Amino acid sequence: MPTLLSWFCQAIFLVVVVYFALYVLLELRVFLISRKVERRKLTELAHSADEADIERWPSVSVLLPIYNESEVVERLIDAACRLRYPSQLLEILVLDDSSDGTTELARRKVEHYAAQDFDIRLLRRRDRKGYKAGNLVNGIQQSRGEFFAIFDADFVPPDNFLLKTVPCFRDPKLGFLQTGIGYENRDVSFLTRFQAMEMGHQQYVTVGLSEDGDMASLSGSSCVWRKVCVDALGGWNASTVTEDVDLGYRAQFGDWKYAYLRDVVSMSVLPETISAYRIQRERWGRGLIHSAFKHLKQMLLQRMPLMKRMHAISVMFSSVLLASIYVLILLSLPLMYLVHFDSVGMQWGALAFFSLVALWGMENAFAARRGARFNSKPNALKALWDTYRYIAMFLPMAWYYFVGGVRALLGVHGDFHRTPKGKDGYRAIVPRINSVLLAGEIFTFLYSALAVWVGFQHGNYFLIPLDVTVCVGFGMVIYWSWQERQAHKRV
Template identity: 35%
Template sequence: MTALLLVFVLIYAAAMLFILFYSVAQAHLLYRFRRYLKRGSVAAPAAPKVWPMVTVQLPLYNEKYVVERLLDAVATLDYPADKLEIQILDDSDDETSALVQQKIQQYPHLQFQHIQRPDRSGYKAGALKYGLEIAKGAYIAIFDADFIPKSYFLKRTVPYFSDAKTGMVQTRWTHLNKTYSLLTRLQAFALDAHFYIEQVGRNSLSAYINFNGTAGVWRKQTILDAGNWQDDTLTEDLDLSYRAQMKGWRFVYLPEVESPAELPPVMSALKSQQFRWTKGGAESAVKHLGNVLRSSAPLHVKYHALAHLLNSSVFVAVLLASLASIPLLWAKVHGLLPEVIFEVAAITLFSFLVISLVYFQANTQEQGSLFRRLGSFILYFPLFLSVSMGLALHNAVAVWEGWSGRKSPFIRTPKFNLEARDNKWQDNFYLNFRMPYTTWAEGLLGLLFLGVAAWSVAQQEYGLLIFHSMLAVGYLLVFYHSFQSYRKV
């Protein structure tokens, strides 16, 4: 075995071992979720005799398509009007502000505050911090612009703060436009696994979970005790979550309380969101991982925190494993590697099995016959895996920027409200992303893996054929949908 070939073997092995490490954590979370299902529902705390003051914060930046829908939904919250303060944290520089002014006139009985900062410093984190300084509420509910909170939201979440140690209550996202397109279906596929298996599993273990940036309620004292909102990462929600929990605050996750939201219907918007989430996750890992590992937290808490903070790094592992697999395949065909290497590598099939079970469990929670749910899973799961692998290059770049400390601005995900706009996304005023160089690289990678798959068939070597075929499909799908949705400038 040559030195160069040994390097490829070590890269492939390290990447697959990391994926295996992550899969073991997922398997444990799946086990805990199954225990949660068997246990059944637990009675919610009793409603307080006197409802406390709550401030609802609505951070906005140029949301003309959805802001009226948001304000109408918040106005229907079932909560005493004299105990409800609604802060519209409006950083907009377009017609959104005028729409806000018009809409709040329709609700004179509610305490709307239209707050406009002198500048956008700190982006969303800065806006939340700015509003917190003048918030009257002991509890802070937060909704992004694309959410439509249920009227019962506050009365289902606020009672959990009867426990003085509870610092945050998070609810489960559901999807307004899940069936709009293949892309929205695949996003729902991924998010349901997080909001069912991961959040429930970690919460049942008393491990660290994260506030998801919206559709949750904070105790104001918790935010302040943990150091307030900070803008040194792109995921201010994950950052504050870890600071608060390491301070000893307890988080509660409520999968039974649904909070509907819109999924990005086009690839460029999805990539913008994915870039922010993956880069911010890497930044938060750099910021917190050392403190978590040095803390006195139980071993299982540290293990799941490690998997949680490094979950975006799975894209780096997928990218490295996929590229390293090409010379390994060539070496196998030419008899340059001992067969035992590939026999040991078969252990990593455990990772695929675990991921399959996690997504099967999460995506068969919906209503309908078992046959229908199983058929849907068989149809969408391979496509989901392919597209996830096709996003590996884009997200690996984001992770690398997060690890290396390269800073970038907070790029908002454009909202569409397609249900009210005749299902047309092409005329969205905010959809003005320029196509990055990585899109062309995704197309080239798709062709590369297509060629590798064809070559392996010609050589009658089928060990990595499924892997390379899924990579080809994933990269080509991502390239095609990206090319359609970016500005050609």
């Protein structure tokens, strides 16, 4: 029985390593394409985006879905009303699902701009059926634009956003367009810097995916959709909490093209509390994993070249890969007991895993800094330590995605919690899932510390670097949880 269990653990370990290797090699290919685009600076779409002189400007509806966003709703409406575009072709719809004072703030702003002849309306529903997806569907049903520009409550687009993006839609097959995102509060703490870098990395590799014509997973804010495309796809689907990713997948499988303009940047705000961050990432993981399996059959039946199919699998199931890393963490302790890593296969497997982590870490950190536009050059030791902490933070994120994946398998698709941004955390009622995730963090930290001790006791040193890094990553989030708790006590 121990031998059978040993072989089982080794098999899972090697499967994860192979899966990770495929992902790293594909991402490295896209990274090199992004580097080539960066050196060239201009792509065909970037050229067209600079040409604001077009024969006929189409009508555009700016959709602003909000829910209890009292701290940012006024500046959002101000930014939308600053957008430069022919006034007779632009309407702004504030889609308000709020249950607090946000509604009154939004109403006053809307009335202020309506008195200045802006075409702006406040739309409210009787209930929050379908959450954000339902809110957007309700908005487009009352809109008149040929295109939809969508901004979440914490976004501030540049005033030339529409002048830069709308000309790209000369191509009738271009269904939607994503732009770059910057973060106002990225330097508040290491947590915000990590988020800015992690999402900056995604933006950087999306440049390569777009250039190569590969499938991408795009955000649902700071984007523009063609109405004909949205109508053809049946609109946003409320069956998933990542309705933006779901619609993007359906568009790409429906042979609609997408474009990515990294140099058109809207500013946003990151969550600054660890509770807000962990709840947001569990929701993202749940929605992304649900969307991946939901569209798996359609992706496999889609006719596409092998390399593009490989990239589609890599993009769609990257969240599953991250969740599987947590499985590797759980396997580290039994592997310490059951395997002495004296077999050639396990030695090469462990060596390959850590080599891939090093390669991925260097590529990811470089792309993350470029994508997040970090231009400062810290000293070598600080850069090395920050890169190590950056990599370590993916391990708690693996736990959040693991929980999200389990909940998705259990059919929990609609449990939606708004992510408070900035210093605004969950001041009153913290969602229950936060306590589950925190308990898992404490367990994983102790579990990995035990695995380190067992590794030294048994002379099994191969997985100790992984478990030490787990302790660093989970130790940081536990410490931030303690800090947040102390701050709440002071308040």
